[in-house]
Amino acid sequence: MSAANDRAIDPAVVEHVNDLARRARVASRRLALLTRAQKDAALLRLADAVDAATDAVVEANGVDLGRAREAGVSESLQDRLRLDASRVAAVAQALRDVAGLPDPVGEVVRGSTLANGLQVRQVRVPMGVIGMIYEARPNVTVDAAGLCLKSGNAVLLRGGSAAASSNAALVGALRTSLREQGLPEDAVTLLEQGGRDAARALMTARGLVDLVIPRGGAELIQTVVRESTVPVIETGIGVCHVYVDEAADLEKALAITLNAKTHRPSVCNAAESLLVHRAVASDFLPKALSDLAGAGVRLHVADDVADLAEAAGASFEIASEADFGTEWHGLEMSVAVVDDLDDAIERIDRFGSGHTEAIVTESRTAARRFTAEVDAAAVMVNASTRFTDGGEFGFGAEIGISTQKLHARGPMALPELTTTKWVVEGDGHIR
Amino acid sequence: MSAANDRAIDPAVVEHVNDLARRARVASRRLALLTRAQKDAALLRLADAVDAATDAVVEANGVDLGRAREAGVSESLQDRLRLDASRVAAVAQALRDVAGLPDPVGEVVRGSTLANGLQVRQVRVPMGVIGMIYEARPNVTVDAAGLCLKSGNAVLLRGGSAAASSNAALVGALRTSLREQGLPEDAVTLLEQGGRDAARALMTARGLVDLVIPRGGAELIQTVVRESTVPVIETGIGVCHVYVDEAADLEKALAITLNAKTHRPSVCNAAESLLVHRAVASDFLPKALSDLAGAGVRLHVADDVADLAEAAGASFEIASEADFGTEWHGLEMSVAVVDDLDDAIERIDRFGSGHTEAIVTESRTAARRFTAEVDAAAVMVNASTRFTDGGEFGFGAEIGISTQKLHARGPMALPELTTTKWVVEGDGHIR
Structure with missing residues (x-):
């Protein structure tokens, strides 16, 4: 105690x-x-x-x-x-x-x-x-x-x-x-x-x-x-991920990543961590990291993302384990490459706070699995994490965002x- | 702590x-x-x-x-x-x-x-x-x-x-x-x-x-x-009252009181306390106390009920303040006379556990006030407290009866x- x-x-x-x-x-x-x-x-x-x-x-x-x-x-x-x-x-x-x-x-x-x-x-x-x-x-x-x-x-x-x-x-x-x-x-x-x-x-x-x-x-x-x-x-602790699946439309993925991180970085439904499927990492990350860097986002990257971050001219450091579970409350983001959907779900289970988790994918199977298996208050398919909000949901008011399961x-x-x-x-x- | x-x-x-x-x-x-x-x-x-x-x-x-x-x-x-x-x-x-x-x-x-x-x-x-x-x-x-x-x-x-x-x-x-x-x-x-x-x-x-x-x-x-x-x-702590209003049908009140107390006295939705409006106390209590006594119920009565309990041949004692908030888990019951509906609601607020509270009345006004003002998981009008039950409500199963307000x-x-x-x-x- x-x-x-x-x-x-x-x-x-x-x-x-x-x-x-x-x-x-x-x-x-x-x-x-x-x-x-x-x-x-x-x-x-x-x-x-x-x-x-x-x-x-x-x-x-x-x-x-x-x-x-x-x-x-x-x-x-x-x-x-x-x-x-x-x-x-x-x-x-x-x-x-x-x-x-x-x-x-x-x-x-x-x-x-x-x-x-x-x-x-x-x-x-x-x-x-x-x-x-x-x-x-x-x-x-x-x-x-x-x-x-x-x-x-x-x-x-x-x-x-x-x-x-x-x-x-x-x-x-x-x-x-x-x-x-x-x-x-x-x-x-x-x-x-x-x-x-x-x-x-x-x-x-x-x-x-x-x-x-x-x-x-x-x-x-x-x-x-x-x-x-x-x-x-x-209420309110949000360690939210954007997962870019191998079947993602990379244009949508880029827009959603930028919006989720930079639209209002201090709030709980802002994204704190970007996970990218290995199969699309080399296509997606150079542009994504460069755009994030251009928006002033400091990156905390896994070892195998360091070269891409360097090449993108980003301000970055090698992420610690704790960085992947950090709510930055500002223009910072952790970035990792994952082997597959299972790996992404496992990381979200480990580091997420149960607030909002997003997948970008055109695959019905991946979307169905992600929405069923990720344990969070809100799961987004092809939409920014920023939409978890009483106003956006049409409630007209909000007293907070619950991250617990009771009530x-x-x-x-x-x-x-x-x-x-x-x-x-x-x-x-x-x- | x-x-x-x-x-x-x-x-x-x-x-x-x-x-x-x-x-x-x-x-x-x-x-x-x-x-x-x-x-x-x-x-x-x-x-x-x-x-x-x-x-x-x-x-x-x-x-x-x-x-x-x-x-x-x-x-x-x-x-x-x-x-x-x-x-x-x-x-x-x-x-x-x-x-x-x-x-x-x-x-x-x-x-x-x-x-x-x-x-x-x-x-x-x-x-x-x-x-x-x-x-x-x-x-x-x-x-x-x-x-x-x-x-x-x-x-x-x-x-x-x-x-x-x-x-x-x-x-x-x-x-x-x-x-x-x-x-x-x-x-x-x-x-x-x-x-x-x-x-x-x-x-x-x-x-x-x-x-x-x-x-x-x-x-x-x-x-x-x-x-x-x-x-x-x-779950499950039940200090439940039966309140017999001045406008009660006393036949119904008698049946409900007996059922609520004696049908299965060990469970949480059994009644533990009987409150009777002063205007009907002398009509209702002699028969009620006698029937309760006949069913083997030991009474814990307020001072002004002692004579009636004596006359009914009941096994009784003068109730302490704590007795009115006691869940007996058996054939015991506290009994008090109240001045009016406000007095009944006030006592239920003080001594009840927020489980089930019952009023017996033919008055729409009294029933409406009781159901609106009593703060409990279930409020009964002209029905035994024993009905607060997942099986009775048609749920087919029950893991407990919540006496809290969340979830x-x-x-x-x-x-x-x-x-x-x-x-x-x-x-x-x-x-």
Whole structure:
């Protein structure tokens, strides 16, 4: 067990977090009974409240940015943290978009009348209280609040300390608006005190919190998975491969490889590793490596790819074993040649994170085997890994991409924030 | 954190369990690709193998029973442990029944063609490797093996030590049959060595085991929930209430109360607590308490019910606070009078385990509120709590009853042993 796990959580922090969770729980009971019309109206007013708070939010964000600059945080992280007026407007608009989505609550998933006349139906209901533990981007704060409200859940938000002022300003605006609407402000609660112990108290508040969703880097997610006693949905670690099969259309393979790596390299559905069948390696790799190098991608190549990387004029190094399992979060990529489809599947099984895996092939047999045998949330045939996304799939919103097998796998939207309840109606039925 | 959690697991046991899990994982890849016809044929041959092993199983069971008698184990526990020829035949028949059930694997849950022409579908696939941690009854061993095989999963079985010989004989017969059929025997593996550390190694084998399902008493389940780093589905703790509303048909209420408590008092969907609206208490309780007493039920009553219990000639005591949250597992029941529906819902929220809660009422308003506001896997209107059961719901089989909200809630059958995979097919699609 981890060293952190052996250290007791500060009891005062536990009591503080449990108290907030209990209040969220009371709020959740009211949220569960709201109609779609009531929830949509509330979301529209919350959006207006965010708009109205633009100046205060931008000012608070300035405090966070100042701290980040002083701490020497990278430009790209500062950019993730930044909220200007147009980004605040986008945050508000996202709430309006959620108002336009169907309400999952109340959906009858299945049902029947049993032989004895009992009427049985399985109905979607809210989870109750959801804990979000996440890092830099303050827009997640409002997105999560909106999605949880729409699905009838109260939410406890534990954002990154880097965005503390921005999050406080945003949640302050949301809570004030909820109160003014006669809705429970404890539907949206920010955990501001208690440091790391607050996050640990949140993930061990069994019976008070129904689900914890971590969003962030591998270390955050592994900590939550290891320490949480509340059920967890893991999100977002993506060590995604593009496998170029011997039967690939090499034009498609080139476009997909470039898109998967370079379209938005910092996100989880970007590709981190390129696998090329030996039979097409000498045709495909010179152009592919040259184009990747031209796009600024640094390569981590297997021994037998080094000469081709050299010839392509790429910036490269010989890959270590660990490199093949690395999520680069940027313009870097590992490259290996594989002997056949089995070899590719075996490597994906070893190094992949179960997020998204792509094959480029014109062979129906290879595609069928790849989709059947690769164990991942999403498998792509002749398409970029970048398509694993709630927006692309038409869900209209996304609270994360689950890489686990329980409850939700792949992009998570509103229905994944609900559970079900069996409702059984009889007329004095006994066994 | 628990004391047990602080003690390291014996590394030799971890290595042993991980080795078995790795072999199960290899087996699971073959199972995932079997057709329904292949799996059903295998199940029928496994059933024949169990039948053929009847003498050996009964003999092995005799060893377990002898140990149990020596240890002074209760008659009812000995009965749960016992396998005679007819019970072995029933175990074999259960495998044939599973062969007759639909195969969840391959079901397309949803799908669409996106605006860009990408064809997206969400398909049911096996979990991979499932760990079962359970207690006395050896029939669970074969039931779990059959359900896991049918759903394409390998299973690691950690049964109770009381049934060690019986489980070894049963799993030996299953593995021999799998091998003779040319199927991987590691599809079904019994963890025989390592004591408690083996169970702990199983629940921390992240990446090798996809899901752990504990079945047994509250202590077992809480230990698994607390220590597991593998995703868990909690099952089976049932502190179920029958609430007799002021608008109840008291005939139905009486029949339901008696059935819910006495039909099979040892199981999780039996009622443990009776709540009666104050307005009907004096009409309902005298007869109800007298009938319960007549059925041999010992009562744990609130102060204001004592006189009625006395008058009914019941065996009773004044209930402690803890009594109202107790799963009796036998002919005992707590009884309280409530002021109104709110009071009933509040008590169920406080003392219930989220399994099954029943209201008896002719009021549409009360039924609607109860089904909406009570937070449980199943809510019953005018029906016995005993109906929360995979068999009763028509699932044909059941691996447990989930009392958690993630993934599965209520009776779990074959579809709940699967996850999904997104399969996305394009023609060179990029973003």
